[in-house]
Amino acid sequence: MSEEPEKTPDTDQPPEEKLRLGGMALRNGLLVHGPTSWAAAVRTPSGEVRTASGPKPRVRGPVERVPLARGAIRLAEAMAVIPLVKRALPEARLPFQDTTVLGAMAAATLGGAALRRRKAAGPGTEALVAGLSLVPSLIALRGGELAAYHGAEHKTIGAYEQDAEDHTKEHDRCGSHLMAPLLASNLAGTAVLKRAVEKPGPLHGLALSVASVGVAVEVFAWSERHSDSRAAGLLRRPGHELQRVIGTREPTAAQLEVGRAALAEVLRAEGVGEGAQSG
Template identity: 30%
Template sequence: MSVSYGGQAVLEGVMMRGPSCWAVAVRTPEGGIEEVVRDVTSPMKRHRIWRLPVIRGVIALGESLAIGFRALAISANVAAREEDEEGKVVTEITRGQIIFSFAIAIGFALMLFKVGPALLTNWLPIEGTTWFVIVEGLIRVSVFIAYIGLIGLLPDLKRVFQYHGAEHKTINALEGGSELTPERVQKFSLIHPRCGTAFLLWVMVLGIFVFALVGRPVWYWLIVSRILLLPVIAGLAYELIRYAGKHQENRVLMTLLAPGLWLQRLTTREPTLDQVEVSIRAIEEVRRREAGETPSQTASDARVEVMA
């Protein structure tokens, strides 16, 4: 049985995840690479019910968000950290600041991509449930694409998108059986069918069909339905992306999923060899841990933390 790896771009780095652990590698302000390795304790390993279709998608989404937030926190601390002349850390982002930032980010995303489009459509003179959910879905997708396009203009986000490209190239190289060197990995595609960008797009598209079952309730139930049904839609989208990842040779399926693949052009940029090196370091640490080896410390300026 083949092992599927996933990842996420973070601030000046990449997080890579395997079945039982994840690792984040970050380029420090001094030019070195710091690595942090963590084990994954998934409830899907303990109870069969959590491995059922759709339900496993909800669990996987929750795990991905939790790991992603932790990886972002690690990268933010590395980027913001300053040391005095003796090498002691004098500035570091606190846990409270990180939690507050993530809470604001989640609330903003729900308002912008879920609640906002629903309320805006509700104010429009639209008759019938079918047209209502279609227009709502079109508004939601349009806002999503416009948002990605705008944030991609920010210099700091451009670098994150470059690391996103490095992550995709590394996984494509690994799945293609290539040697993981920056020069070889750089030749691979920026696009991958299991990308989170494609997942988010299909969450919005599948939402049209799910919300059609709800109809057009009053505005406050409209808001509640958009939030409470999100896990169900995410579970369905997970199954679709998971199936696509295992059947990349199916041309009909790839044609249907093409919009999600095209959208990745907005969230990935061609990385530099230095950025690809960081991505490779992250996946190598995951593979070592999966193989039961002690994470390496190949660079003198790299720090590896391992916690059970």
Template identity: 30%
Template structure:
């Protein structure tokens, strides 16, 4: 099987605590550096909804990405934290689910409900239009996210996570360029990547201004409820935008459009050291090996014969 068939948009990943998770279409792998210096690798086959026809439906597939971040991503982030903390500091069971629920509630409260409440209060005091209120809300949301990322980025432990984020980007960039995956080679590649979750977040925030404006002027309670209920809609729209721009990077306009997304990644990435790159490469190679073995088991449909007037063209199945 050629490497070309396994290229984008299948591959992505995320930083863990002293580790990196790499995700393909059929499998994922997480590599984590244990306190004694060993690289621990865990792999998992992606089944169920990931291989269903729903994963190919435009817009709905954005919800799967959201589940990736809330489900798979958080699960492996917790595993990496437990590996560093030891048995006595493990987070699992009911305490894990309560922590995740509380974290999600705080995030929605800070970045969706609070800006909406402030925007509504300003509207009530000044009588500005619904559009102006939504613009103020969007600016507050964007400013809050940037300030939050900047603030936590000053914490040494988070800086290491951001460095592993940079290692993940560099590894995928090197693979896409067809380079040899060694720390010496991978470190030469960019920290930024157009399909980064940071880009997804910025796109979601910008789209929120448009989507929330369409809702119109609502009473305070319904306003807050709409901000929560429309998060899945924003995720679906943001995913399709990121997917479209990532598939058309050869166009000058698209490259111009994604500049803000790439610029924001400077807050969530740091230059990794060689040991971090080793972890990221180990994760990618483990994922790639399992990905290939699983893909070889899948029987792909035979191509339909070309008609006399038809124009032939073959594309990879949509991700």
């Protein structure tokens, strides 16, 4: 009498398609973006883990397929989620919700404006202004738990994507990979603008900023599509080093618990996987 071969889920069922997730570290938790929903989890001063979620604001229409413009739109959509998080989860502490960091932002803004007013202002001045603009972010990451929650973001999302128990604290889709192309496109655009316009005004500066963001996002997307190429590796190297040295720290078990709570909540909100069943 022959026995029927044992069936395994791996061969009888197609693997579950993974959601494309993004995130942002908070000072006391994590915000995760899904395709249509956002979710956040924070640890309150009493030690409780609280979660919230909701639909993401989206811009629809032909403009979302226009190169350069679509990158700025996606970034604006991500920023529009922040007040929704604060409304649903008042305990959430944002990355720049700190007097020292806010002071550094004000100083960087005033310092940049003063540098640009100099008569001898040129490409070197723009490089200094760009460097000043990074100072508040560096100060924010060096204090408190922000860098550790940034690491928890990468480890949680990376483990989900790879069906693994753990992941490194660095991730290839981190926003830090936007830094190098953003600075390069801004410097190049400033040089072109100074040649094309005798006295650039605020609107010129705004247009340059939007265009620089658009270029940076397009470079970011190209690097992801060609992740195995040497060029993509070189483009990602500055961001990877920024994550490794400054931007992330190994999270504690308690911080990872918050990260996993945010992941479960976004899966529930998106209606997929174990997160949907647990809700």
